[in-house]
Amino acid sequence: MIFHRDKSADGFVRRLRSYILQRFEGVWHFLEKVPFAARVINKVLINTAVTSTRSRPHPSSTLSPYTSWQSLTDKSYFARHLPASATAFPLPPIDDVLSLFHRDPGKARQCPKSTLLFPVFAQYLTDGFLRTEMNDRTRTTSNHEIDLSPLYGRTKEQTDALRTRQQDASLRGRLKFQGINGEIYPPFLFEEDGKTVRPEFCNADGKPLLDAPLGFDAASQNGYERQIFAVGGDRVNATPMVSMLNTLFLREHNRLAAELTARNPTWDDEQVFQTARSILIVIFIKVVIEEYINHISSACFKLRAEPAVAWKAKWNRPNWMTVEFALLYRWHSMVPDDLLWNDATIPATAMLHDNRHLTSVGMQQALFNTSTQNACALGVFNTPTFLTAVEKGAILQGRNLNVQTYNSYRRAMGLRPVSDFAQMTGDSVRQKALSDLYGAPDRLEFYVGLFAEDVNANTPMPLLIGVMVALDAFSQALTNPLMSEHVYNSATFTDWGMTEVGKPQSIAAIARRQLGDSANDLLLDKVRMTRKDWQRIFDRF
Numbered sequence: 028m029i030f031h032r033d034k035s036a037d038g039f040v041r042r043l044r045s046y047i048l049q050r051f052e053g054v055w056h057f058l059e060k061v062p063f064a065a066r067v068i069n070k071v072l073i074n075t076a077v078t079s080t081r082s083r084p085h086p087s088s089t090l091s092p093y094t095s096w097q098s099l100t101d102k103s104y105f106a107r108h109l110p111a112s113a114t115a116f117p118l119p120p121i122d123d124v125l126s127l128f129h130r131d132p133g134k135a136r137q138c139p140k141s142t143l144l145f146p147v148f149a150q151y152l153t154d155g156f157l158r159t160e161m162n163d164r165t166r167t168t169s170n171h172e173i174d175l176s177p178l179y180g181r182t183k184e185q186t187d188a189l190r191t192r193q194q195d196a197s198l199r200g201r202l203k204f205q206g207i208n209g210e211i212y213p214p215f216l217f218e219e220d221g222k223t224v225r226p227e228f229c230n231a232d233g234k235p236l237l238d239a240p241l242g243f244d245a246a247s248q249n250g251y252e253r254q255i256f257a258v259g260g261d262r263v264n265a266t267p268m269v270s271m272l273n274t275l276f277l278r279e280h281n282r283l284a285a286e287l288t289a290r291n292p293t294w295d296d297e298q299v300f301q302t303a304r305s306i307l308i309v310i311f312i313k314v315v316i317e318e319y320i321n322h323i324s325s326a327c328f329k330l331r332a333e334p335a336v337a338w339k340a341k342w343n344r345p346n347w348m349t350v351e352f353a354l355l356y357r358w359h360s361m362v363p364d365d366l367l368w369n370d371a372t373i374p375a376t377a378m379l380h381d382n383r384h385l386t387s388v389g390m391q392q393a394l395f396n397t398s399t400q401n402a403c404a405l406g407v408f409n410t411p412t413f414l415t416a417v418e419k420g421a422i423l424q425g426r427n428l429n430v431q432t433y434n435s436y437r438r439a440m441g442l443r444p445v446s447d448f449a450q451m452t453g454d455s456v457r458q459k460a461l462s463d464l465y466g467a468p469d470r471l472e473f474y475v476g477l478f479a480e481d482v483n484a485n486t487p488m489p490l491l492i493g494v495m496v497a498l499d500a501f502s503q504a505l506t507n508p509l510m511s512e513h514v515y516n517s518a519t520f521t522d523w524g525m526t527e528v529g530k531p532q533s534i535a536a537i538a539r540r541q542l543g544d545s546a547n548d549l550l551l552d553k554v555r556m557t558r559k560d561w562q563r564i565f566d567r568f
Contacts, residue, residue: 030453030481031567036443037490044075046568048326049485055327068328070336073505076497079441080108082342083502087111089165089350089428103166105350109439111429119464121422124475127460128360128410128418135364135411136404138558141322141487143400144534145556146361147268148319151177154262154269156503157353164424167353171346173315173504175308177260178202178276180237185259188228188236192296200284200299202277203227203257207386211278213256216240216264221249228257240264243380254382266378267385271393274385275534278541280307283527290523305509306524312504313532320500322556323493325485327563332532337505338512346503350428351436354474355492357421360409361402368396376413394538395550401558405487407457407478425474433476433491434469440494444468452481484566 034042048055058064087107088098098104118124155176160166170181179202180186191198205214216237218225222245224235238261243250255264256273263273283303287294294302316332324330337343365372369388378384385393403409410418434444445451445468448458461479465471471479480489488496508514517525530536535554539546553559 032451032453032481033447033449034567036437036445036450038443041442042568045325045483045566048328049563050327050565052327052563059329065331066333069331069333072326072328072330073336073501074340076494077340077342077502079494079498080439083344083347085347085349092429102169102171102347103160105165105167105353106347108349108351109431109435112431112435113429114432114470116470118426118470118472121419123464124422124472125415125419127407127464127475127479128415130360130364130409130411132364132412136406136409138361138402138404138482138487140485140557140561141361141402142398142556142558143268143361143363143366143402144394144398144554145319145322145487146358146402147266147397148272148314148534148556149356149358150262150265151269151272152315152319153356154260156348157356159353159424165428167348169348171348173308173312173507175259175276175304175311177258177263177273178280179304180259184230184236185238189257189259190296190300194296196288196292199288199294199296200303201281204277204281207254208389210386210389211281212274212382212386213258213277215251216255216257217245217250219251221251221253222246225257237261240380248380252383253380254386255380256382264380264382266380267382267393268378268397270382271385271390271397272534274390275394275537275541276307276311278390279310279537280304282541283307283524286523287521290521302519302521302524306520306527308507309509309515309520309528310532310537312507312510313528314534314537315500315504317531318533318556320497323486323488323496325483325493332504332510334505334510334512334515337510342502343506344502346506348503349499350424350430351473352495352499354421354425354430355477355495357417357474358405359411359414359417360405360407360478361487362411362414363400363403364411366396366400375411390538391542391547391550394534394554398554398556402487405478405482405489405492406480407460407475422472422474425472430473432469433471433473436473436476436495437491440491440498442491442494448479451476451479454481484564 085106086094087110088104090098090104092111156169158167158169160168170176180189189202191201191203203214204211228237229235240255241261258273263269280303283306284299287299287302313332316330321329362375365374437444448461457479477492482489486493535551538551
């Protein structure tokens with residue numbers, strides 16, 4: 028159902044820009060093919076997204092309510108877009124707020140644009156750098172970079188444990204792997220007893236080097252039977268779909284390493300590994316912008332991951348993940364209650380921490396299954412029951428860290444504050460629920476406000492989430508060290524590596540490169556984040 032909210036708080040300039048970018052599709056596609064025009068438009072659109080608010084470094088962090096040298100340098104804490112500010116009014120009881128997120132059984136709202144591949148990729152992407160310390164939610168274990176840590180690990184010790192570290196040409200520079208049903212997958216984490224971590228993934232004292240799979244109870248579940256993989260991230264094994272993407276990038280790393288070894292036979296294991304890693308991180312960043320962000324964007328013009336956009340930009344500053352970014356990426360409502368997997372309907376809960384669903388069908392079929400499953404719509408009243416506890420944790424994190432109100436972040440992002448809930452949603456049910464709980468928009472919590480907004484036309488995102496995702500995506504992806512002016516060259520990647528980086532990048536394209544003649548076009552043609560039946564709509568001005 029499409030709700031028509033009052034857009035007066037969006038501002039005239041933003042409404043006009045959206046109106047133009049979402050129309051005249053033929054003109055925009057023509058301009059994409061004119062190199063100079065495409066570069067200029069690409070730069071303008073990216074700069075417009077990033078400069079919607081002030082640039083880093085942020086003066087505030089979750090370390091303290093004031094600015095200090097430690098708060099400006101200790102990246103074991105989250106940065107803040109806005110300083111902490113305790114609310115001057117009582118907030119509604121947490122269980123009452125949770126009722127806003129509850130999905131009635133059998134009444135999931137579907138996203139008109141996204142397949143399940145979109146939220147699965149979002150999870151894989153953000154699990155690499157949005158990492159809250161479970162015992163102290165002011166802190167983070169993030170490296171603050173898009174570095175494929177779910178594949179490579181967060182630390183050198185983890186990376187070393189995942190590598191073959193062999194000089195033999197057939198294994199040089201590779202990540203560890205195993206064969207299952209004729210395909211390549213990561214090795215298993217556990218011994219056959221399903222509880223003991225394999226010695227190769229432990230240190231000299233027998234302590235596991237890899238982060239334990241989050242949410243997996245090795246005491247009651249058999250990790251060997253469920254084919255829990257040895258991987259760099261603690262959330263990779265959460266679902267077979269996330270494991271699917273990690274496996275895809277493991278295969279791509281090993282493909283790159285094999286090519287580099289063949290082209291540079293004098294290179295040792297270390298140089299092959301590090302060069303393949305660098306190439307793959309840039310390929311991944313290009314997928315982030317050229318497939319993932321373009322899917323989020325409502326514009327007809329397709330954005331490109333052009334490193335030069337950031338080289339002279341005032342916003343080119345070292346990355347530091349913010350607590351607000353960690354909160355806004357809780358897209359639990361996009362998860363279906365059930366998944367159609369090889370013509371069988373399987374409850375989403377039955378697929379948790381069980382990679383047999385991946386290995387039993389293989390990579391191509393798993394990509395197809397994920398891409399032909401519709402995602403659910405982002406927003407309130409649509410979170411599956413098994414994820415409502417996670418919503419509660421997010422609301423509490425926002426409260427405990429004194430995150431400012433929803434309207435405060437609208438102001439910070441260059442939007443007008445809303446004065447009426449009708450400016451957030453055209454749904455009278457949502458309007459009444461928000462009014463009953465909060466009374467007025469100025470009392471609305473940041474986290475709740477993000478998801479109470481209507482999804483905008485031609486994007487899976489509500490307005491404020493979309494603005495903040497674009498801001499952080501570009502300012503974090505294009506400022507990656509590998510994308511910098513004096514690093515992004517053949518000296519870093521080799522001439523062949525630069526050619527690989529320059530190819531069109533998407534999940535389907537990566538799968539095709541690996542599969543070659545064995546690629547099944549009937550399956551891979553369906554691998555996309557955008558639903559095949561999605562049609563652009565022309566929203567009101």
